[in-house]
Amino acid sequence: MRRASALATSSLISRSLATVDGGAAVSNHRLLQVALFASSSTSEACSRSRSRWFSPMVESFSSGSYRAISVGIAGVMVSGVAAATLSQQVYAKEPPPPELVPKDVVLYQYEACPFCNKVKAFLDYYDIPYKVVEVNPISKKEIKWSDYKKVPILVVDGEQLVDSSVIINKLGGKILPDKVAPSGDDEETKWRQWVDNHLVHILSPNIYRNTSEALESFDYITSNGNFSFTERITVKYAGAAAMYFVSKNLKKKYNITDERAALYDAAETWVNALNGRDFLGGSKPNMADLAVFGVLRPIRYLRSGKDMVEHTRIGEWYTRMEASVGESARIKE
Numbered sequence: 001m002r003r004a005s006a007l008a009t010s011s012l013i014s015r016s017l018a019t020v021d022g023g024a025a026v027s028n029h030r031l032l033q034v035a036l037f038a039s040s041s042t043s044e045a046c047s048r049s050r051s052r053w054f055s056p057m058v059e060s061f062s063s064g065s066y067r068a069i070s071v072g073i074a075g076v077m078v079s080g081v082a083a084a085t086l087s088q089q090v091y092a093k094e095p096p097p098p099e100l101v102p103k104d105v106v107l108y109q110y111e112a113c114p115f116c117n118k119v120k121a122f123l124d125y126y127d128i129p130y131k132v133v134e135v136n137p138i139s140k141k142e143i144k145w146s147d148y149k150k151v152p153i154l155v156v157d158g159e160q161l162v163d164s165s166v167i168i169n170k171l172g173g174k175i176l177p178d179k180v181a182p183s184g185d186d187e188e189t190k191w192r193q194w195v196d197n198h199l200v201h202i203l204s205p206n207i208y209r210n211t212s213e214a215l216e217s218f219d220y221i222t223s224n225g226n227f228s229f230t231e232r233i234t235v236k237y238a239g240a241a242a243m244y245f246v247s248k249n250l251k252k253k254y255n256i257t258d259e260r261a262a263l264y265d266a267a268e269t270w271v272n273a274l275n276g277r278d279f280l281g282g283s284k285p286n287m288a289d290l291a292v293f294g295v296l297r298p299i300r301y302l303r304s305g306k307d308m309v310e311h312t313r314i315g316e317w318y319t320r321m322e323a324s325v326g327e328s329a330r331i332k333e
């Protein structure tokens with residue numbers, strides 16, 4: 001068992017180093033796929049962010065209350081309730097009509113995978129209850145039954161859906177009857193494509209940028225993923241070392257000279273796209289908001305995500321997204 005695991009790990013590493021040397025098909029590399037990101041969607045992260053979200057409101061409410069004292073304590077309390085209600089209305093989920101909610105939804109995923117997190121942001125926001133099967137990225141035994149060998153796979157009332165964007169389109173078509181199908185050259189589609197073709201490629205070079213960030217990322221990945229005890233230890237250190245090198249290759253492949261600058265630039269590009277709106281979708285998130293939020297969620301509380309929020313204007317939008325997406329719709333088993 002130990003030998004099998006060591007063999008698997010060494011094959012992963014030798015493959016990743018071969019990829020570095022050969023420079024081909026990096027995105028198909030198993031370690032990279034194992035490695036993609038750790039989830040920050042822990043309840044701890046949620047509660048931290050939620051308190052940050054509410055604190056400016058509480059502060060402004062408090063300053064308003066000084067003025068209101070002259071009017072009377074009752075007035076303050078009424079306005080407090082009104083403010084809370086308003087925030088709930090503004091940043092609320094959009095559950096579909098109950099008759100359209102699928103009965104049985106199962107997501108096969110890696111907790112840290114950005115594509116899986118894109119699907120989860122969609123399910124959480126539309127409040128579609130789903131079960132999660134965490135796939136072991138080395139054996140993949142949980143998806144042996146499928147011909148498709150990547151994650152996410154979403155099984156909706158027995159029907160297999162694959163590829164994050166296709167999953168979202170197909171499920172969206174079923175549960176959101178009033179949503180007009182995008183024309184293809186509209187703003188929402190353009191930014192969804194930007195996520196898949198640009199944003200996701202900047203993430204790996206950032207989270208494996210140096211040895212300490214690579215270790216931080218693998219600590220997250222191995223703590224949240226489906227690994228045996230031996231795999232957890234070996235993958236953490238060997239994976240971090242391998243991905244440090246792989247990420248240098250990815251930088252070349254995607255013409256990235258300074259990975260942090262590229263991340264900040266992407267965050268600013270997104271904020272510019274919002275053009276003063278709360279969300280790209282206006283007063284409510286659309287599929288592009290959910291896609292950007294979904295792929296950023298696994299890195300948000302890693303060093304790179306913290307830097308991104310500190311050095312760019314994306315934080316306010318991200319916090320609004322956290323408030324809108326709210327609690328996960330995942331069914332805990």
Ligand SMILES: N[C@@H](CCC(=O)N[C@@H](CS)C(=O)NCC(=O)O)C(=O)O
Nearest residue numbers: 033036113115150151152163164165
């Ligand atoms: N275009 C696909 C990409 C999915 C993808 O590449 N998933 C990675 C994990 S992040 C994967 O499963 N790779 C195969 C593997 O781990 O062997 C999507 O959007 O769902």
